[in-house]
Amino acid sequence: MKIECSIRRKGGTIVTFDATSRERLGVNPGTYHFKPISGEPDAPHVADVTDRGHIDRFLSIGTYRAYEAPAAPALPQAPSAPVAQVVPVAPAADGFDAKAVQGLSVRALKEVLPTLSGEQAREVLALEEADADPRASVTDLLVARIRQIEAGA
Numbered sequence: 001m002k003i004e005c006s007i008r009r010k011g012g013t014i015v016t017f018d019a020t021s022r023e024r025l026g027v028n029p030g031t032y033h034f035k036p037i038s039g040e041p042d043a044p045h046v047a048d049v050t051d052r053g054h055i056d057r058f059l060s061i062g063t064y065r066a067y068e069a070p071a072a073p074a075l076p077q078a079p080s081a082p083v084a085q086v087v088p089v090a091p092a093a094d095g096f097d098a099k100a101v102q103g104l105s106v107r108a109l110k111e112v113l114p115t116l117s118g119e120q121a122r123e124v125l126a127l128e129e130a131d132a133d134p135r136a137s138v139t140d141l142l143v144a145r146i147r148q149i150e151a152g153a
Contacts, residue, residue, distance in 0.1 A: 002067040003058050005034035005045045006136045012036065012045055017054060027053035042106050042137065065133060098123040106137050113141060118149040 005013050012035030017027050030051055036043040046067045049055050058064040101112060101124045116124070125142040128134050 001049055001055050002046050002069075003032075003034075003049045003055065003064050004067040005047070006063050006065070007034075008036075008045060008137070015047075015058075017057075025053075025057060027051065027057055030054055096120055096123075098127055102127045102131075102138070106135070106141070109138060109141060113145050116145060118146055121145045121149070 007013055012033055014031065014033050016029075016031040017025070018029055028051055032047040032049055032054070034045040034047045037046050044067060049058060059066065098120065101109070101116070101120070104112060113121075121142050125139060125146070128138050128142065
């Protein structure tokens with residue numbers, strides 16, 4: 001089973017279950033290297049975990065989750081007209097939808113982030129932190145934006 005580690009370290013994360021792991025956790029020894037699956041800066045860090053005890057242990061820790069590869073884009077049947085890229089923009093304060101902003105991809109959030117006020121960023125951050133599976137990269141970006149606003153930048 002492919003498992004993703006939400007911590008992004010240069011060179012990845014190496015986890016070893018050694019002989020003491022068998023005594024403490026009841027799992028067999030083994031080593032896993034959670035590394036980026038591509039050269040993209042936001043690429044997921046993934047390892048192939050085969051031992052059932054290791055799978056259960058990783059999934060019991062909030063930093064790890066089952067990896068779901070993105071669906072391959074459908075190939076067009078015939079050439080089509082160029083499609084304009086739409087960049088999401090945060091709505092005005094009176095119609096602000098924090099849930100919609102929280103649901104953005106990391107790439108889209110980076111584009112919207114400069115338009116958020118401190119209050120809006122805090123609202124999105126609260127939603128992300130309350131989520132059952134918060135994304136560390138999203139919370140880091142929001143905290144950085146809030147600090148930037150508080151510093152007067």
